[in-house]
Amino acid sequence: MTLLLKGGRVIDPSRKVDGQADLLIENGKIVSSGKALTKGKTFSDGEVLDLNGKWVVPGLIDMHTHLREPGFEYKETIASGSEAAVAGGFCSVACMPNTDPINDNRSVTEFIGRKAAECGLANVYPIAAITMKSEGAFLSEFWDLKDAGAIGFSDDGKPVMNAAVLRRALEYASSLDMPVIVHCEDKNLSAGGVMHEGAVATQLGLSGIPAIAEEIMVARDLLLAEYTGASIHIAHVSTAGAVRLIREAKSRGVRVTGETAPHYFSLADEALRSFDTNTKVYPPLRSHEDCKAIREGLSDGTLDVIASDHAPHARTDKEVEFDYAASGLTGLETSLALSLKLVAEGALTASDLIEKMTLNPARILRIPKGTLAAGADADITVIDPGRQWTIDRTLFRSRGKNTPFHGWIMKGKPVLTIVGGVIRYRDV
Numbered sequence: 001m002t003l004l005l006k007g008g009r010v011i012d013p014s015r016k017v018d019g020q021a022d023l024l025i026e027n028g029k030i031v032s033s034g035k036a037l038t039k040g041k042t043f044s045d046g047e048v049l050d051l052n053g054k055w056v057v058p059g060l061i062d063m064h065t066h067l068r069e070p071g072f073e074y075k076e077t078i079a080s081g082s083e084a085a086v087a088g089g090f091c092s093v094a095c096m097p098n099t100d101p102i103n104d105n106r107s108v109t110e111f112i113g114r115k116a117a118e119c120g121l122a123n124v125y126p127i128a129a130i131t132m133k134s135e136g137a138f139l140s141e142f143w144d145l146k147d148a149g150a151i152g153f154s155d156d157g158k159p160v161m162n163a164a165v166l167r168r169a170l171e172y173a174s175s176l177d178m179p180v181i182v183h184c185e186d187k188n189l190s191a192g193g194v195m196h197e198g199a200v201a202t203q204l205g206l207s208g209i210p211a212i213a214e215e216i217m218v219a220r221d222l223l224l225a226e227y228t229g230a231s232i233h234i235a236h237v238s239t240a241g242a243v244r245l246i247r248e249a250k251s252r253g254v255r256v257t258g259e260t261a262p263h264y265f266s267l268a269d270e271a272l273r274s275f276d277t278n279t280k281v282y283p284p285l286r287s288h289e290d291c292k293a294i295r296e297g298l299s300d301g302t303l304d305v306i307a308s309d310h311a312p313h314a315r316t317d318k319e320v321e322f323d324y325a326a327s328g329l330t331g332l333e334t335s336l337a338l339s340l341k342l343v344a345e346g347a348l349t350a351s352d353l354i355e356k357m358t359l360n361p362a363r364i365l366r367i368p369k370g371t372l373a374a375g376a377d378a379d380i381t382v383i384d385p386g387r388q389w390t391i392d393r394t395l396f397r398s399r400g401k402n403t404p405f406h407g408w409i410m411k412g413k414p415v416l417t418i419v420g421g422v423i424r425y426r427d428v
């Protein structure tokens with residue numbers, strides 16, 4: 001099967017390419033990119049797509065997704081999550097281990113791998129738990145999990161409160177060349193909170209989670225990374241203080257990478273005045289100043305990755321009192337469009353944005369993706385930067401309809417998702 005993508009704007013940060021070119025795909029691999037690739041060739045057994053005005057980029061990678069299976073299939077399954085992924089332009093997703101049972105053992109990792117292969121849409125990379133049952137006490141079997149197909153470790157949703165345990169995790173993972181992804185939260189400081197601590201929380205009468213609950217753990221984890229010499233990846237950064245700490249640590253040479261999610265630069269705690277439980281996320285939506293700092297962190301390279309933190313929930317999890325509502329929003333199908341706003345507003349170049357959604361997560365996860373170089377897997381996302389559309393949660397492929405962005409008018413959308421040379425989503 002041959003596919004020729006003609007005349008698009010090819011943006012490939014892995015080769016520092018940004019310009020109009022054709023891309024030729026054969027048998028699931030990228031053959032070449034450049035001008036006039038097909039001179040003198042006929043295309044009897046292939047397809048030619050004219051992509052003038054579209055962006056042709058490496059297949060997007062979401063390194064922070066919750067697929068909910070096994071255990072919470074009423075929220076999402078690996079199949080529905082994979083459909084949402086390709087509809088959102090993602091060729092690859094890394095899924096967090098807080099399923100039921102927790103992905104802290106080989107059988108769960110292998111189950112995810114099998115299920116993902118059965119539905120065969122997106123590449124699914126399981127992230128295994130750092131500690132047994134993510135309870136923070138005893139390390140899981142890192143080597144065995146790696147052997148079963150896990151590509152990293154995280155207790156996402158929960159912090160590893162015991163510094164000695166995280167130290168061992170960093171040392172062990174480092175010896176296996178695997179990333180450790182930390183959820184930074186001091187449970188004692190955040191206890192009882194449902195939203196960002198500040199004036200809005202006081203006015204709404206909701207209990208607050210202070211920014212320092214995140215920052216104190218970021219500071220601790222940076223020190224542990226520095227002490228052990230291991231690399232560390234900080235998930236879903238939401239506060240100005242956390243951005244500052246990561247920036248300082250990077251300048252000292254600490255091997256840290258940072259990630260944020262679109263909601264942390266798109267919405268502030270003011271959005272909770274609606275009492276829409278879809279604005280309840282973890283960590284919480286912060287102040288306007290924090291939003292601004294997140295954007296600056298993305299602009300200056302302190303934050304390396306934009307990930308969706310796709311956290312689908314059922315209606316019954318969300319249509320309850322604010323205090324009792326589950327935290328999280330469904331993000332796979334809105335993440336790219338919300339991030340494209342940063343380009344429209346001049347906070348990021350197109351190439352910088354694509355790097356944070358392709359090359360950087362690939363490097364952090366040590367997966368052979370995120371490039372359009374000849375010989376690479378033909379994982380490609382085509383984006384129509386001019387397409388105007390309205391976010392409509394009733395059209396989501398995800399089982400989770402929990403989004404605070406319903407009705408938002410967006411500019412720019414994925415129109416073609418090619419995984420391993422096969423078109424898995426098409427809107428052109």
Ligand SMILES: [Zn+2]
Nearest residue numbers: 096156157309
């Ligand atoms: Zn998460």
